[in-house]
Amino acid sequence: MYFIQPTRDIPYLDQVIDTLPSVQMIRIDDIDLYDQTIIAIADVQDYLTHRWNLPTIVLGFEDEGLALSQAWEQGALAGWIWSKLPAEPQQALLKIDAQYKRNQDSRDLPSAAELQKRLLPNPIELVNYEIETLFQPSAYLSGDWFDYWKISDKELIFYLADVSGHGVTSSLLTSWMAAFHGRSKTPRELLKKLNGMLVQENIEKHITMISGILNLETHQLRWSSAGHYPPAIIFEPNQPPKILNTSSFPLGLTEDLEVEEYECVLSRQARFIICSDGALEPYVGGLNEQFEQLVYHLQNQSFKAPEHVADDIAILSLCRLN
Template identity: 55%
Template sequence: MYFVYPSRELRQLDKALTLFADIEWVKLTLVNMCDPNQIYIADVLDFLTHQWPCPTVVIAREHEGAALSEAWQKGALAGWIWEDLPEQPFDKLQQIEAQYKRNQDSRDLPTAAELQQRLLPTPEQFRQYNFQYLFQPSAYLSGDWIDFWQVNDDQILFYLADVSGHGVTSSLLTSWLAGFHKRAHSPEHLILKLNEMLIKENIEKHITMIAGMLDLKQNQLRCINAGHFPPAIYIAPNQDPVVFNSSSFPLGLTEDLKIDEITVEMQSGSQFILCSDGALEPYKGGINEQFQQLLNDLSQKSFNPPIQVNDDIAMLKIIHASN
């Protein structure tokens, strides 16, 4: 923090210099060279005259309410009165600085959300298969993640993951997941490598995931589940939906990870669907009732996510186009 020596004469200046004795003083002419990460304390008229971009606590005379109001409109963090300076200014300044940093983090969230969106794959068609997805964060950033890529001419690797908890830490792990794009060559390799890294780094987060491989030539899909709910769903024309339940553990809990694998013959017109637990949010009842309602809507192609959600929603559909 810095105290900007005022350009006008103020009889309260001596008291201020005593109160701010531990803060470095700077001349007004040097403020334009200021560190934008530091908080400055300055006279309100100097701030309005020079309008520097640094975060600033302004001090006004008791009759300068209009100037104080103008300074707030121009971005001042807080305002004090020269005739009534706080006796313990450092406590106040620490509170102001903490709030400023929180606000800065919040301002960065839209940009971070845009960057996260850019890491998502582009919906794509691989021969007779369409890969489509829904990605709807509950706030700016999501702890859910989807990815798919072509391993070779005939095979597509895909996954849907859900990081435990909410907030920035969970969303940062989705960026970490995105770093595996095209680095894994099988579902087993992807899941075992992620599990190993989570345990080694002791991040105190776990990840549920369904990962699979689609063989375009054989029209066969194999899939493994690492503790993820809702389970994978297979919907084919004129058949009841098939649900692939699993009792496997999430990633990051145990080194001795055992995972269930299933194989699906993809019929013409069928869909293989993965979703995060946020997809259950629009429905009432217990978790089993919610899942049944979701299953019914997916079967009837009538799932409509709400605009505002309390949990992230991610859904990946692998659609075998009808002949």
């Protein structure tokens, strides 16, 4: 930490410096040369006069309560009295530093969320098909993710994944997937590679995922699932919904992951939809009742995500046009 040399006479200065031997003394004129994220300790009058950007703990005399209050309003981290430091000042500094870093992390979350959203795939124009998506994190960062990309003029590969848990670690795994997937050419290959890397790195997370490949000319759809719920659904005009149940383990649990591949042909105006389990949260009842309600609203195109959700929501829909 820094200690900014006071510009006025402080009778307690040597005593305070002796109490805090690990701080680095710097001059006010040189503040811009130092790391702006490291906490500084400074006289309150200097702080109010020079208005620097360093995170600062201010020190004042006992009769300078108003000045200490003004410094607090202007962003000082804490206010101490020159002649009455905390009983264990080093421990107090460590606590303030830890809290400051936590607050900085929180301030960075909106920017991190914006960066995460930029990693989502850009809309692409497809012959005979339209892609519709929904992405709504429950907090700033999401552990749900989807992506799609063309591997040839007539083939589109896609996936929707749900990382266990919430928070920064889960969201980092979605960014990792976004950077990793491009070398995979089939759903099974994608799932196998992701699973192998998760197991090898011993990351204490698992991922459920549905991945598929669509031929835009023949309308053949091949897909695989890794323990994902809810299952994929196909909606066709004047037909009951087709629930594409599968059975498998999530990614990251075992090296011996068996990945089955399924296929069908999408008819005209068919919609193939995959969702994360957060899409069930708006509905009441047990898991089966929630799923029935989700299917109803997806079929009638009346699904609406609440403004505030308890779990991340991601939906990816492939719609064949006339």
